[in-house]
Amino acid sequence: MSPSGAPRRVRAYGGHFLLLAVLTLVTALLITAVPRVADRLTGQGLREYVAAQPVARRDLTYTTEPTVLPRTASRIAATHAAELATVEARMPAAVGRTIGERWYSAQTAFGRLTGPTLDPGKGLIDVSLRSMTGLTEAATLVDGRWPAGGTGAGDALEVALADTVARALGIRAGSTFAWSVSDQDGKPVRQRTVALVGVFRPTDPQAGIWDALPQILRLAAPTEDGKPFLSVAYTSEAGLDAAATSGWPVSFAWRYRVAPDRVSAGQLTALVDGLAALERTRPAGLTLTQGVDIPLRRFAESLAAARTLLAVIAAGLLATLAGLILLAARLAARRRQGEYALLRARGGATAAVLGRGLAESLLVLPLAAGVGWLLGGLLPGDGAELRWVLLATLLATLVPPVTALTAGRGGGGRTDLVGGRSPAVRLTVEVSVLAVAGLGAFLLRRRGLNLDGSVDPLLVSVPVLLAVAAALVALRAYPWPLRLLSRAAARARGSVAFLGTARAGRAATTGPLVVVVLAVATAAFCGVVAAGIENGRDRAAADAVPGDVRVDGERFAPDTTDALAALPGVHAVTPLLVETGQRPYADRAGRFGGVGDTRVVLVDGARFAEVARSAGIPVTVPDPLRATGDGTAPLPALVSAALADEFTDAGLADPAGRRPAWLDVQGNRLPVRTAATVEEYPLVDRGVTRFVVLPWPALPADAPYPLAPTGFLLAGDRVDPAAVARVVGEGAQRYQQAGALTGGEQPRPPTVTTRSAVRAELGGSGVNGLLVFGFTIGAAGGGVLGLLALAFAVLAGARGRGQVLSRLRTMGLSRRQWRGLLLVELTPLVLVSVLTGAVVGALLPVLLTPVLGLPAFTGGVAVRARFEPGLVAGVLGLAVLALGFAVAVEALNNRRMRLGEVLRLGEES
Incomplete structure (x- = not known):
């Protein structure tokens, strides 16, 4: 009776403790790995989503109105260029951390360009002078040199043009032009001489420095008949100062681009709030233009919905694992029922039984949980919290000692009869579960989805409660049709159908069936929601392009x-x-x-x-x-x-x-x-x-x-x-x-859009990777855990079936009849559990779709939860697989118990 014998007992019952250890390890691994994988997939999806946005939408641009500066002003461009860091420093910290590239530019108003080398047949040409940071490093000269001083020979402003603009105008370096602004009568108001000293070509035409409007790399076509072509010429800081002090209005711009690799999911809320605060913190006299907050808000909404969906799936898997751990502990305690009864008969108190079981659990389960936590920590990502692993370990460790308390209690009567009156405690628990599940579903529908980014306890618990409630209702209902079928079979020839239906109608495997329903419901929920999202994306693509190709212009x-x-x-x-x-x-x-x-x-x-x-x-x-x-x-x-x-x-x-x-x-x-x-x-x-x-x-x-x-x-x-x-x-x-x-x-x-491209965009970016991960672990994990729970359901009644089969074999039951009897007895158990779980999983999306925020994954199209034909085939296949698995487990257990010895030993198996 001393706890020092715990290692010997663990070794003696190594199979039971190994099962408990594996379940605890999987639980710790799930708690650790899911947040880490979800964090990695979320970060990857966010970076891809931001990178896919148009570059103009990722820019934060501060501009000033065109202003005429005093003729005595000096170092105009250089002074404003120094404010590039000053403006960025005034941004909220969450926004400043995401800034990658930054540019400053100063630009004059447009003036008419005329000269002998310009072809009059090409139309009117208006040019603006721009001084900007980084241009000489981002381009290569193909003719002439870069503008140096403010003015060249003859007091001419030195400028450089892109080769695409110079070729379109038919001019080369060395040309001189008149640059002027005229009044309504055509008289020049301001006029300067402009010298083209260089022609350049961009090293990378797709670089962000060339995105400023109006673009410097192309000649903009007239906006109306009789209007001029527009172009931008590059000049030095001294050249812009000379133009500004000549009376030309000058505007300034500071442009900052959000870098996708600097945006993290953990700082998404702070970033969105910081972008909203930019307008309040902008320096006086500047106008802010930005559009990055709109896609980020959309991503945040879809991320909140995806995390909620993943939390529902994880809750179903964790509840299933918790039920399996409880079933494993009960099975182990039942096998040791005589040991615990003898311990109590020799004066062992409740504390002694608890201490005995706790000593055994502490030797195995914390170590298994630690291994699961370490394995989960090997995955890249962040977000896993050790406290949840410790809590799960504590609960798993306490389960075997608690189940040991009930092992030696109760009589030796028949526990397979469910037709009698249920105990008041069980009936009260079942009614309470039904009431709480119904109330939770009602409150959830009225309240809606919680989009604050945290896990919603109500939304996570309601699917589990509904699955448990449905399993309890199914357990109460399914024996009655079997009793009617058993009466009909009693009038027919043969004993296999009668005995099989009679025993199936008296089966009382409440715990295992509840776990099976919960596991299958989780898998079916994933399948139905995934199919609904796919159909919603198909409809969204069809609404955007109700054909194969759409042209807009x-x-x-x-x-x-x-x-x-x-x-x-x-x-x-x-x-x-x-x-x-x-x-x-x-x-x-x-x-x-x-x-x-x-x-x-x-x-x-x-x-x-x-x-x-x-x-x-x-x-x-x-x-x-x-x-x-x-x-x-x-x-x-x-x-x-x-x-x-x-x-x-x-x-x-x-x-x-x-x-x-x-x-x-x-x-x-x-x-x-x-x-x-x-x-x-x-x-x-x-x-x-x-x-x-x-x-x-x-x-x-x-x-x-x-x-x-x-x-x-x-x-x-x-x-x-x-x-x-x-x-x-x-x-x-x-x-x-x-x-x-x-x-x-x-x-x-004109823009050409294909329906396939729209469909690929809906399903290939954002939180789609997180959704695929959630549905995969939910469907696969639910199916595997459901089969494991079904094995527990079979083993729960294995001793009674073994005794009956051993007696019937001695009375002349053939091996073929034995297999038929086994099949008839297990088929209702399998079908009820699998089909009930499938029905619950199919109805959960119908109930929860309004509060899950699923339209965030389909471009705003409502998601219609339907049980697709493929899912029906999958459920039927799972039922057949489960039935074969159950028969195999029963046959293996009977072979291990050796039915002849069961008959000789009586109750011992």
Whole structure:
């Protein structure tokens, strides 16, 4: 009875303690490894996400307004260049740590450049002089030299141009020009001589120094007819000082770029808060321009949702491991039931039993937990806390001594009867679990998702409670159909079905079945949520590009549609026309209708349906979009829900079209009527809530302007995006050369977007690596732990089954009948546990989807949790595997016990 015999007892029951040690090691490894791997994947995803953002969005730019400085000013450029470090020092510390590259520039206002070497046929040329840090190190001279002093011979300002600009203007180093600003009458207000002393070429055209606007590496085209080309020339600090003291307005800029490798997930919240505080801490007189806070906020939202999802999965696995440790301890205590009964019969008190079990646990389980913690520490990353490992170790160490207290108690009656009245304690516990699970689910739905970045105890515990509650309900319900089946089998020939169903209906393996349900529910939850996210991303890509390729631009020649249809692999093409910022009118004369800015989309409904069908996208094209008209009668329109109320208040929502709204589409006044109200539509960008979708009208011959498409939608196999870009670029050029563009902004280059690229972007950046890791360990771990729990469920009743089978074998039961009896008895146990876990795992996402924040992973598209056919097949496969595994465990256990000896020894096995 002395605790000094603990090593001998551990060696005697080495198999049981080895199982406990392995489970404890896995628990410690899970607690240690999951946070470290999650931290590494989060950091990697954040860096890739920031690096994928447009460079302009990663810049923090401080600028001043153009100012005319006194003629007596000196060292203007150098003085302001010294403020590059000063401005950065005033940033919040979290922001300053992320700054990688930084640039300073001083730039004059534009002036007209004239000279004998400039070709008049090239148009008007306006040039601005810029002095900036780092340019001479980032470029190589191809002609002449760098500007040195402020002025050269003849009091000329020395400048250098990029070779791309110099070639476009047809000038070389050594040329001299007049640089002036004129008034409305054409008289020069300010004038200086400019000498081109050098031509340079960038070492890396993609370097951040060249991103400042207006760009120094290209000649900007005129914004309107009759307007000049714009260019930027580099000058020295002395040259800029000379221009500034000559009366030219000068503006200054300090630009700082956020480096992806300096952004960490641990400092993400502080960084977002620091960016929000930049506007308050900026120096007086400076204007701040930045957009990096928007993508960082989006990443923070998706990260909070991913961490919450990972916490739910980890909680399910840890609860399963805790149940397995308890089952292993109970199994070990049951095998030593006689030992503990004898200990109590000889006067052993409760403290003696606890001390005996604690001495044995301390020899094995803390060491196993330490090994798990060390193995988890070998993984790269951070975030694991030792206190949780210590807590898990303490609880695991206390489980065997506590279970030993109940080992020697109770009678020798039959424990397999569940038809009798349940003890009041068990009934109270079950009712309490059901009530707490239901209350937790109700409170969680009402409260919503906690986005403060911490683990939500309520959200983590509710799935576990619901799985346990479902397992208890299944345990209460499933014996009754088996009893009916047993009565029917009693009337049939043969004893296998009757005996198997009768024993299955009396099985009382509550603990193991609860653990099996919990493990399978965790695996099914991962599968359902992963499938829902994948489907949501597919729908998001289809909404963004409801075809295979989408083109967006300004205006294209009408024959561009036929040119695209002639490309190899293209099956169908439809033109699109998108007008933003349109205000509906109350009448044809253009009287304001009381409705704000609206996005107008025109589409050929029939051709759009053909494109969607060819691309395999389930898009519904309502009848209003298939209608035809010439714009003289009101066109049926799909109006967004946010805009429909304003149309109603303004009296423009008459479906009959007696009082239509009027829209100005490319100079044509079109009457429209509200035919249907929609929340969203695939052709409209997600996030745009004010839109009108119209069928493409066939304008009458006297229409003031023909409608020109602003985009296209294509469907086809292996369509080359480069070929599409070439064709639409030529179409845009043909439209401009036709004289249709008489003013306005310079058309932006067309953008070609493929649905596959959008889908890859949704699933290949951000927290996707963290999601894949969570779903993998949840599905694999749940499946493996479920099989292990099922083995405990089989072993829990192995002794009773062994005695029955040994008696039946002596009464003439054949080996084939024995296997059939075993199969009939174990099948209900396996099917109930696996199917209950699968159903719980499928229903949990339906219950928790509104509070998990899953749209953060799908570009804002709602995630619909569905049990896909592949998941159904997986569950059925798992059930078959579990049944085979259970039969194998039972057969192996019976072979080890040797059924003949069980019969001779009676209760001992």
